[in-house]
Amino acid sequence: MKILTGNDLKTGAVTWWDGTGWSLHVADAADVGDDADAILAREEAARRVNAAYAIEAELTASGVRPAHIKDRIRGLGPTVRPDLTLKPEDPDAVREVI
Amino acid sequence: MYQYDHYDQAMVDARVAEFRDQCQRRLEGKLTEDQFKPLRLMNGLYLQLHAYMLRVAIPYGTLSGAQMRALGNIADKFDRKYGHFTTRQNIQYNWIKLEDAPDILADLAKVEMHAIQTSGNCIRNISSDHFAGAAADEIIDPRPYAELLRQWSSFHPEFSYLPRKFKIAVIASETDRAAMRLHDIGINIVRNDAGELGAAFYVGGGMGRTPMIAPLINGFVPLDQLITYSEACLRVYNRYGRRDNKYKARVKILVHELGAEEYTRQVEEEFALLIAQSIEPPFAELERIRTYFDEPAFDADASDELDRTDPDFAVWSDRNTHPHKTPGYVSAVISLKPVGGIPGDATADQMRLMAELAEQYSFDECRVTHTQNIVLPHVRKADLFALWQKLDAAGLGTPNLDQVGDIIACPGLDYCSLANARSIPIAQQISQRFHANGKGEILGELKLKISGCINACGHHHAGHIGILGVDKKGVENYQLSLGGSEAEDTSLGKITGRGFDEAGIVDAVETSVDVYLAQRQDGERFLDTYRRIGMEPFKEALYG
Amino acid sequence: MVDPAQNGLRFRTDAPVSDPAVTVEAFAEQTNALAVRIEPGEDVRLLLPFLDRLRLVEVNFPSFGDGRGYSAARILREAGYTGELRAVGDVLVDQIAYMKRCGFDAFQPDELLDRGDVENALSRWPDVYQPTADGRVPIWNLRHG
Ligand code: SF4
Numbered sequence: 001m002k003i004l005t006g007n008d009l010k011t012g013a014v015t016w017w018d019g020t021g022w023s024l025h026v027a028d029a030a031d032v033g034d035d036a037d038a039i040l041a042r043e044e045a046a047r048r049v050n051a052a053y054a055i056e057a058e059l060t061a062s063g064v065r066p067a068h069i070k071d072r073i074r075g076l077g078p079t080v081r082p083d084l085t086l087k088p089e090d091p092d093a094v095r096e097v098i
Numbered sequence: 099m100y101q102y103d104h105y106d107q108a109m110v111d112a113r114v115a116e117f118r119d120q121c122q123r124r125l126e127g128k129l130t131e132d133q134f135k136p137l138r139l140m141n142g143l144y145l146q147l148h149a150y151m152l153r154v155a156i157p158y159g160t161l162s163g164a165q166m167r168a169l170g171n172i173a174d175k176f177d178r179k180y181g182h183f184t185t186r187q188n189i190q191y192n193w194i195k196l197e198d199a200p201d202i203l204a205d206l207a208k209v210e211m212h213a214i215q216t217s218g219n220c221i222r223n224i225s226s227d228h229f230a231g232a233a234a235d236e237i238i239d240p241r242p243y244a245e246l247l248r249q250w251s252s253f254h255p256e257f258s259y260l261p262r263k264f265k266i267a268v269i270a271s272e273t274d275r276a277a278m279r280l281h282d283i284g285i286n287i288v289r290n291d292a293g294e295l296g297a298a299f300y301v302g303g304g305m306g307r308t309p310m311i312a313p314l315i316n317g318f319v320p321l322d323q324l325i326t327y328s329e330a331c332l333r334v335y336n337r338y339g340r341r342d343n344k345y346k347a348r349v350k351i352l353v354h355e356l357g358a359e360e361y362t363r364q365v366e367e368e369f370a371l372l373i374a375q376s377i378e379p380p381f382a383e384l385e386r387i388r389t390y391f392d393e394p395a396f397d398a399d400a401s402d403e404l405d406r407t408d409p410d411f412a413v414w415s416d417r418n419t420h421p422h423k424t425p426g427y428v429s430a431v432i433s434l435k436p437v438g439g440i441p442g443d444a445t446a447d448q449m450r451l452m453a454e455l456a457e458q459y460s461f462d463e464c465r466v467t468h469t470q471n472i473v474l475p476h477v478r479k480a481d482l483f484a485l486w487q488k489l490d491a492a493g494l495g496t497p498n499l500d501q502v503g504d505i506i507a508c509p510g511l512d513y514c515s516l517a518n519a520r521s522i523p524i525a526q527q528i529s530q531r532f533h534a535n536g537k538g539e540i541l542g543e544l545k546l547k548i549s550g551c552i553n554a555c556g557h558h559h560a561g562h563i564g565i566l567g568v569d570k571k572g573v574e575n576y577q578l579s580l581g582g583s584e585a586e587d588t589s590l591g592k593i594t595g596r597g598f599d600e601a602g603i604v605d606a607v608e609t610s611v612d613v614y615l616a617q618r619q620d621g622e623r624f625l626d627t628y629r630r631i632g633m634e635p636f637k638e639a640l641y642g
Numbered sequence: 643m644v645d646p647a648q649n650g651l652r653f654r655t656d657a658p659v660s661d662p663a664v665t666v667e668a669f670a671e672q673t674n675a676l677a678v679r680i681e682p683g684e685d686v687r688l689l690l691p692f693l694d695r696l697r698l699v700e701v702n703f704p705s706f707g708d709g710r711g712y713s714a715a716r717i718l719r720e721a722g723y724t725g726e727l728r729a730v731g732d733v734l735v736d737q738i739a740y741m742k743r744c745g746f747d748a749f750q751p752d753e754l755l756d757r758g759d760v761e762n763a764l765s766r767w768p769d770v771y772q773p774t775a776d777g778r779v780p781i782w783n784l785r786h787g
Contacts, residue, residue: 010125011195012149047127051145068572070511074147078512080440080522084178084193098520098574105781108768116766120736128756136707137736219707249771249781255743256716256774259709336713341682375720377773379782386785 001031001059004039005071006052014074015049022049025086026075027063062096072097099162099463100245100390102210109252110207113214117141118200125197140220140258142213143199147515150194152202153216158226158244158268159187159466163457166464168209170449176202181449182513183434183442185506185557186265187225187466188216192513214252219260221251221332225267227275228467231391232475234423238295240270240287242388243324246379247285250325257332261339262347264332265304277468277584279303279312280560282349283331288318296320301331301361302353305554309590310350313358315365323369326378330369334361393424394461394476400426404479411486414497419482426479430460432472432489433496433504437533438526441507442470451492459485468557469506469545471499502537502544502611503529506557510550510567511574517550519567519574524548527604537611544624546607547582560584562625563607564591576603580610580636581628592633595641606640613639646728650757651749653742654726659698679730686714690721699723701746703731712744719745719775735759739766745775 004017005026015022017039019030032039036054043049056067066072077085079094087093102110117137124134138144142153154169161169169189173181176198177191184190194202206212216223224244231239247266251257257264267276270287278284284300296318303312319327335349338356353361402425406412419428432452435441444452452472456464459481460474467473477485489495498504505528508514510521525548532538547561551568558564564579575597582591598606611624613636618627628636646652663679664672666688677698680686689696699718701711715727726748729741733751741749742764749755773780 007145007149010197012145012193014148044131047125050131069574070147070515070517073511077148078192079520080512080526103785105769105784109771109781112767119762123759128759133706133734133736219709252771253740253767254772255740256712257709258740259707259712259737333713337710341708341710371720375773379780380786382786383782 001057001064002033002036002054003029003057003064003066004032004036004052004054005029005066005074006043006049009047009050016075017043017049017052026066026071029057029064069098099160100157100241100387106249107207107210110210110212110214113141113212113253114200114203114207117203121196121200136218136259138196138199139218140215141199141203142216143194143196144217145515146192147511147513147517149192150196150199151513152191152194152199152213153184154189154191154206154211154213155216155223156187156189156211156466157248158224158230158241159228159468160230160241161456161464161466162209163453163462163464165209165211166453166456167450168205168211170446170453172202172205173446173449175205179446180443181446182440182509183444183466183470183472185468185470185508185555186223187228187468188223189466190509192509217263218258219262219264220258221254221260221264221266224248224251225265225276225281225468227269227271228465228473229275229420229429229475230270230465231393232420232422232427232429233271233273233275234421235273236271236423237289238270238287239391240268240285242384242391243270243285243287243297243321244268245387245390246324246384247328250328250379257336260332260336261341262344262349264335264349266328272586274584274586274588275467277557277560277588279588280305280309280557280584281312283328284312285324287321290318294320297324297327299327299331301365302350302358304348304350305557305559306348307345307552307554308348308351308354309554309559310354311588311590312350313353315353315358315362321384322378322381323373324378326372327365327369329377330365330372333368333372334364338364394463396424396427396476397478400424400478401480402426405483408483410490410497411483414486414490414495415482417497417501418499419477420473422476424476427476428479428482430474430477430482430485431467431499432474432494433498434471434494435498435504435529436493436496437503438530440522441505441525444472448492448494451488452494455485455488469500469504471504498538500543500545502532502541502546504545505529506545506547506561508549508556510548510556514550516553517567518552518569519550519576521548521550521556521565521567524565524567524576524600524603527600528607531604531608532611535608537608537615540615541611542623544611545583557584558582559590560588561591562623562628563610565603565607568597570597574600576600578603578606578610578640580633581625583625594633594637609639610636646748646750649749649754651738651751651755651760652726653747656726659726661698663698663700680711680714682708682710686717687721689718689723693721693723696723697725698728699725700728700730700750703729703733706732706734706737712740715741715744715746716775735763739763743770743774743776743778
């Protein structure tokens with residue numbers, strides 16, 4: 001599947017296109033098919049997202065998994081600071097993204 | 099230490115107002131991201147993997163207690179209670195909001211700090227020897243020259259859209275503690291036969307994709323021509339540096355392609371024209387700046403004795419101090435490399451503690467080293483034990499300066515959007531491994547440096563052992579190199595051969611270290627043994 | 643394209659030159675030409691023999707990130723050129739204060755600049771550190787009278 005990710009212009013937080021807006025959670029990412037460019041152009045212009053781009057991902061049993069490790073780390077947080085990730089309570093979270 | 103007068107303050111304040119306005123225009127949509135990006139970069143604001151990252155300048159690595167405290171307070175107020183000290187003697191905050199950035203700059207300006215030109219294709223923060231003003235072996239304190247260059251390069255209208263970034267280091271001793279020849283311009287303040295001071299200019303060094311050691315282009319520029327000569331070096335670069343390929347845009351490529359001799363000739367020609375323009379600051383300005391770097395009031399009767407009764411303290415003081423030019427004093431190095439920790443990270447509380455200790459024990463001064471540690475430059479030997487106890491209690495007393503655990507690591511794929519692989523976990527594992535197996539204790543000096551991509555922020559080319567993260571079809575992979583040095587015997591490491599995965603690279607480092615342990619002769623460091631026996635024995639052991 | 647005089651972006655009092663700017667090569671040959679346009683890769687010093695007839699130099703910035711034009715401007719001013727020096731092309735409001743410091747005295751941006759933003763940009767800096775082509779006294783000298 002093809003999904004969109006970027007950063008919130010004001011806060012810089014990593015966000016994922018969920019079909020109607022931008023979510024903080026990669027799990028919410030929606031498959032955009034061929035609409036990537038159109039959505040990116042519209043959302044960037046409206047400043048609802050910054051520096052956004054389309055990536056490949058797959059839908060696994062545990063949810064949406066970006067193809068590249070970089071985006072998986074973006075989706076979680078720094079692997080060396082589990083306390084600062086989006087899943088501080090999940091001991092397996094780091095192992096799952098790398 | 100240098101202190102702003104009302105001119106310096108007004109300039110920094112104007113910059114805060116300018117950036118506030120630019121941020122506002124970006125948020126209102128008057129600036130596109132393409133237009134805004136170079137502006138925010140020139141204020142140190144990146145968009146990184148998880149958020150905006152703000153890089154704050156620490157000119158020539160020198161900080162007062164109040165400044166260090168302010169850095170800690172910013173970490174609390176605007177970030178997640180920590181910061182990361184970098185190989186360019188700066189500090190980075192990883193979790194910044196764009197809307198907060200102008201307020202952070204305003205807080206910095208209150209303590210005479212800024213983020214000016216900490217990124218972008220302009221002249222970056224000037225770096226220097228972290229023992230400046232304290233080292234027994236220096237000719238003179240290099241920082242007044244660095245400060246003069248700071249002022250000259252700040253908002254320089256001609257050199258704000260260079261082909262690429264431009265880094266300058268200034269030192270004034272034979273021992274190079276600032277990787278001077280791996281900068282775009284390395285300046286070494288020297289004395290000629292007549293006893294006069296001048297500046298030796300090395301131009302075209304750098305790491306990155308094409309590492310190069312800067313050649314000497316002028317062995318003695320009189321100090322009353324320092325700025326004019328720098329301007330000539332920059333103008334030739336601005337006009338003729340390549341702009342067609344970002345990987346070939348640094349001045350090292352220009353110097354390499356033209357040849358050092360031809361580049362020098364062009365600089366001299368430009369210099370001859372510029373000198374007629376009288377752009378050099380009045381010499382009185384250098385004298386004015388110099389007065390701020392006068393020696394603190396050292397106690398002439400300070401005892402040169404050290405009570406070494408406590409064995410842990412004795413180890414720390416042997417490893418983590420550096421000789422001071424004044425009897426009875428040492429420079430103490432606070433390691434930001436606890437075993438298994440994140441190299442260069444310090445919590446807000448640690449920063450405030452270091453601020454307090456600088457005030458109490460080191461004439462209100464501390465320094466950031468390019469090896470990502472903190473120096474208290476002027477500590478009385480009589481105070482050293484008390485200082486160590488406080489550091490140790492706060493997790494800042496690791497006795498590993500220049501040892502295998504004192505690893506330089508860039509943020510890598512945990513934070514950096516350019517990274518190919520993670521650096522920090524590798525550093526953590528190596529540090530833990532050598533701590534657990536006890537080998538760390540017997541290795542002596544071993545400089546290990548890790549970069550998460552070819553940009554080489556972790557100085558891997560210059561590591562006795564260097565590690566470079568690469569992307570192997572979407573999987574992290576690590577190249578090993580041996581034999582680099584950033585000291586006065588500057589050399590570039592050589593790659594051993596095919597790369598390793600995460601577990602493999604940690605083993606490979608240990609294998610290399612074992613070759614050294616088996617082969618070392620009396621007093622040899624890892625680097626010395628490598629230079630004597632060459633790459634083959636290491637290759638044999640690694641790939642057999 | 644915006645006419646500098648119309649947009650308040652011409653900082654000279656003499657009458658603008660209406661001749662079209664020609665290329666550096668053409669300028670050397672056409673002995674009656676008064677205006678020239680220089681591109682980023684061109685050596686501005688080729689114009690120095692013609693300073694006496696030169697009235698307008700347009701320095702083109704095809705993209706704002708290419709800073710060669712700043713050096714070109716300063717070199718012309720250092721050589722004594724006093725005619726109009728106009729920055730044209732991808733000239734943005736956040737660059738014009740630096741351009742002015744390098745000796746530009748007219749701006750012809752591809753896109754209209756907001757008047758208020760221009761005024762802010764040009765009045766931003768109370769002082770300057772370096773002496774350049776705009777004649778402002780640097781802080782270094784102010785400090786020492
Ligand atoms: S070396 Fe590469 S990965 Fe490391 S901080 Fe620099 S750009 Fe980022």
